[in-house]
Amino acid sequence: FPSRLPNVGTTVFTIMSALAAEHRAINLGQGFPDFPCDRKLLTSVNDAMLADRNQYPPMIGITELRNGISQKIKNLYGHYYDPESEITITAGGTQGILTTILACVSPGDEVVIIEPAYDSYRPSIELAGGKTIAVSLEVRRDAHGQVASYEIPWDALAKAINSKTRLLMINSPHNPTGMVWQKADLDRLAQLVKNTSTLILSDEVYEHMVYEGAAHHSVASHPELAARSFLISSFGKTYHVTGWKVGYVAAPPALTKEFRKVHQFNVFTVNTPMQYGLASYLADASHYLNLPAFYQAKRNFFRAGLEKTAFKLLPTPGTYFQCADYSALNIPQAKLNEADFCKWLTTEIGVAAIPVSAFYDRPTESGVIRFCFAKQEQTLATALQRLQSL
Numbered sequence: 001f002p003s004r005l006p007n008v009g010t011t012v013f014t015i016m017s018a019l020a021a022e023h024r025a026i027n028l029g030q031g032f033p034d035f036p037c038d039r040k041l042l043t044s045v046n047d048a049m050l051a052d053r054n055q056y057p058p059m060i061g062i063t064e065l066r067n068g069i070s071q072k073i074k075n076l077y078g079h080y081y082d083p084e085s086e087i088t089i090t091a092g093g094t095q096g097i098l099t100t101i102l103a104c105v106s107p108g109d110e111v112v113i114i115e116p117a118y119d120s121y122r123p124s125i126e127l128a129g130g131k132t133i134a135v136s137l138e139v140r141r142d143a144h145g146q147v148a149s150y151e152i153p154w155d156a157l158a159k160a161i162n163s164k165t166r167l168l169m170i171n172s173p174h175n176p177t178g179m180v181w182q183k184a185d186l187d188r189l190a191q192l193v194k195n196t197s198t199l200i201l202s203d204e205v206y207e208h209m210v211y212e213g214a215a216h217h218s219v220a221s222h223p224e225l226a227a228r229s230f231l232i233s234s235f236g237k238t239y240h241v242t243g244w245k246v247g248y249v250a251a252p253p254a255l256t257k258e259f260r261k262v263h264q265f266n267v268f269t270v271n272t273p274m275q276y277g278l279a280s281y282l283a284d285a286s287h288y289l290n291l292p293a294f295y296q297a298k299r300n301f302f303r304a305g306l307e308k309t310a311f312k313l314l315p316t317p318g319t320y321f322q323c324a325d326y327s328a329l330n331i332p333q334a335k336l337n338e339a340d341f342c343k344w345l346t347t348e349i350g351v352a353a354i355p356v357s358a359f360y361d362r363p364t365e366s367g368v369i370r371f372c373f374a375k376q377e378q379t380l381a382t383a384l385q386r387l388q389s390l
């Protein structure tokens with residue numbers, strides 16, 4: 001029978017995690033922590049289960065969790081989302097993304113994405129019958145031809161947005177580059193979409209991983225953008241529980257109404273005990289307020305180790321990903337494309353990474369791979385020893 005997604009294979013994260021497991025490599029590919037979450041969070045979930053909170057929760061998520069999210073967004077970003085009409089609990093960020101797209105993109109509508117882009121974006125648009133218009137981050141290279149930074153492609157964005165653009169998808173802090181949008185960027189974006197009917201999907205799942213004391217600038221902090229945005233975040237990233245698959249979508253009532261029409265027949269709702277566990281834990285802000293320092297220490301440790309190699313490090317102002325250019329390594333494999341280099345690194349050196357080319361529709365080879373540093377120091381140290389042998 002005809003495939004709905006003829007050009008889609010298995011996601012790179014699944015492939016690289018399987019390859020890492022097969023070769024017993026250290027898995028710095030798929031983004032997830034190798035350390036446990038806070039025991040208190042587990043106790044809260046356990047308590048909810050033992051209190052028989054095991055039946056369907058409300059379709060939109062439990063009140064306690066939506067209230068907590070509303071409060072948190074108000075405190076951090078200054079915008080009040082009504083928990084009843086503007087916040088929906090989802091089965092992770094990825095479901096929030098697909099459901100948002102299915103809820104507002106009709107066949108023939110254009111959706112603008114910025115590549116490198118998380119690999120679910122494009123197939124999700126395709127399932128809705130939308131047309132993906134991809135613009136690429138501008139790649140800046142240094143005098144040696146190695147990638148030095150990525151910049152928002154404002155001119156290309158301005159050209160891409162027109163009366164058919166139903167949705168623009170943005171992501172800050174950005175997976176895979178770690179790029180963080182500044183307040184001026186949000187202002188510029190607001191100017192760009194003013195007088196258009198373009199909605200915004202803002203993927204902010206790494207919101208609590210911004211370093212050097214810098215702030216995360218949410219669309220919620222910008223009233224004009226908040227009025228046309230679906231703000232998506234995830235508990236998995238923030239609380240070290242990626243396997244729980246719980247996240248949320250905050251959007252104005254008219255957008256949320258459409259979102260929920262799809263959500264109710266997609267997952268209907270999200271498991272009850274995890275929602276109660278997260279709701280009681282969320283009240284204590286200290287966990288996410290300490291997260292930047294926690295991850296900055298890991299980032300610095302990993303970077304210091306990589307600096308002893310011929311990998312060229314890209315800046316990492318946010319996320320738990322470190323990108324590195326391998327093209328100056330003094331080994332024949334430095335000439336491989338990113339996918340083959342990552343396979344070789346996994347099978348022969350014992351460290352798995354993700355090719356940045358996987359975040360582009362057409363392999364755009366920049367010689368850059370992504371490592372996840374959400375790991376115990378010992379894991380990072382062992383991986384660094386192997387990388388330093390190159």
Ligand code: GLN
Pocket residue numbers: 013014029030031032094175
């Ligand atoms: N977001 C994670 C990453 O970029 C992967 C999530 C997944 O595998 N679905 O590594």
